[in-house]
Amino acid sequence: MGRWEPDARGRLLHAALDLFADQGYEATTAAQIAAHAGLTKTTLFRHFADKREILFQGQPALVSVVASGVASAPEEATATELLRAGVRALCEWHVPEQQEIGRRIRPLVDLSPELQERTAFKRSVLAAALVEALHERRVERRAAAALSDVGIRAYYDGFAAWTDARRDEPLWDVVSEELIAIEVALRSALGAPQRLGQDAATR
Amino acid sequence: MGRWEPDARGRLLHAALDLFADQGYEATTAAQIAAHAGLTKTTLFRHFADKREILFQGQPALVSVVASGVASAPEEATATELLRAGVRALCEWHVPEQQEIGRRIRPLVDLSPELQERTAFKRSVLAAALVEALHERRVERRAAAALSDVGIRAYYDGFAAWTDARRDEPLWDVVSEELIAIEVALRSALGAPQRLGQDAATR
DNA sequence: GTCTATACAATGATAGAC
């Protein structure tokens, strides 16, 4: 044991979640968060580049997770199989504790444009990493880009559904279903043109 | 004529572009920009919510542009036709002058995480608006979401190609080609599974 | 190697005068 309480980052995260829930994101100052974690503002900014990053800690790792997920797929994998491998790796990186954290973060993001901005940025960085990974496995550029959008959407929408669900279903189960559903919907929308407003299932 | 030079927003934009090109985005203060436009910092922030927004002025309009583009498509339009109508409306909203402005903004964004963040946010807001518009035209939720991603990607990538090109081709021509190319690539990737690493065109 | 104290520049908000 060192001279300081351990896990400064974790304490800052929980202090932030508590204070944000009480006062809202904007009304809470960095100094307040630091104080609640038994630290000073200076130390907070030694651990996190900015106030928002407290809530997104760990996410930088996702870029390499998705990359190695795709890279380690079987040699003979098709483009959609490579996509599944990448998205699956993302899902398996998450530990059950993040279900609870995600549940607490969501309403904060919904109320704060600043947090929405950071979310959108992280998503775009992750999507770009997935495009690169697919392209390196010889998926053509445009296909890689479009498939990446599909996979990232399944991941985010699936993650939201997962944090909402009380059951402790694995994240990948939820996202995998979402991914398949999107692929089906897209194939049908892009395929033989169908008139809308009719129930396609009845034909 | 009033007491002030007209078009404060336009003057601020060009002052910002000049100073950013010289000193970089971060090294340029809001006060400097305001001074170069013959204004004060206070007035700058009356016109723009923050420093970044100087470069993105006008873009809030795109949300309603894409919505009415989709809404005013023919009754019998298919999902992909609705998508094209929305993206086309976006393209036709842009005036040729924005080709030059886009050319000057891009390198700034490439160097500034802060601007990348704002870009990603605008993109996500636009994509969400497109999803809503498609859904209101009875495109199923997941198909609307995935098609929106395709359309927004075509729009952004096409816009980048358009600003790079010296020719004065209409933006929609560039984006339309991109959109079709993505649809083709995606249909092929999602369709009959194909092994990679072979040239599909030679079969 | 992590924490703290202090000082500092810049953003962005606010109140009141012209």
Next chain:
DNA sequence: GTCTATCATTGTATAGAC
């Protein structure tokens, strides 16, 4: 619509403490 002035907060930089 613009200006002056003041202000809290973010985030940085530096120096040193344990």
